[in-house]
Amino acid sequence: KQEVTQIPAALSVPEGENLVLNCSFTDSAIYNLQWFRQDPGKGLTSLLLIQSSQREQTSGRLNASLDKSSGRSTLYIAASQPGDSATYLCAVRPGNTGGFKTIFGAGTRLFVKA
């Protein structure tokens, strides 16, 4: 059974710092992994989607990597800003369930101090 874990659960950093959020999954048979951002009480905004054949994806100050063999993904945020404060979720699309049962981690709550 696929399980997704995100560490740390919460993180507080000063503005301008580079940071890394971690996501691990137990079954390497995946279609893709997607990182989302969620502001309090709001829906999820997709940040980056990494297909199983890819190693990384980049968008602006964000870089996500994927290492299927070790069951890990990282989200790197460069030069963090107070506006980056949110909960970051990773979601894994298992490759052995027809692709319907995407599994979400519990999220990392990020606070960037001005």
Place this chain on the structure above:
Amino acid sequence: ETGVTQTPRHLVMGMTNKKSLKCEQHLGHNAMYWYKQSAKKPLELMFVYNFKEQTENNSVPSRFSPECPNSSHLFLHLHTLQPEDSALYLCASSQGTSNYGYTFGSGTRLTVV
């Protein structure tokens, strides 16, 4: 309007009420999903529809009844809910399964009193 739209944004209902949540996607996607997000819990998949057909019911109580009249619209009919059903209900869509990512709506914050 683009993306995934959910209405209402907020809903307060009594345990004997009947209400419906609506989701509409303007992305041409084939698959639509209902998720439940309770406080301090990971997102829980409730239902999946692919080309209007229900492909997944994740052991959801019958007081939640989904309806998908076409690939663009998804409803969640609610009746005789319990206070523990209070949560953020999120709708999502994707082009298909496997290689495609999800697009989420803003959610409906449901409070059962």
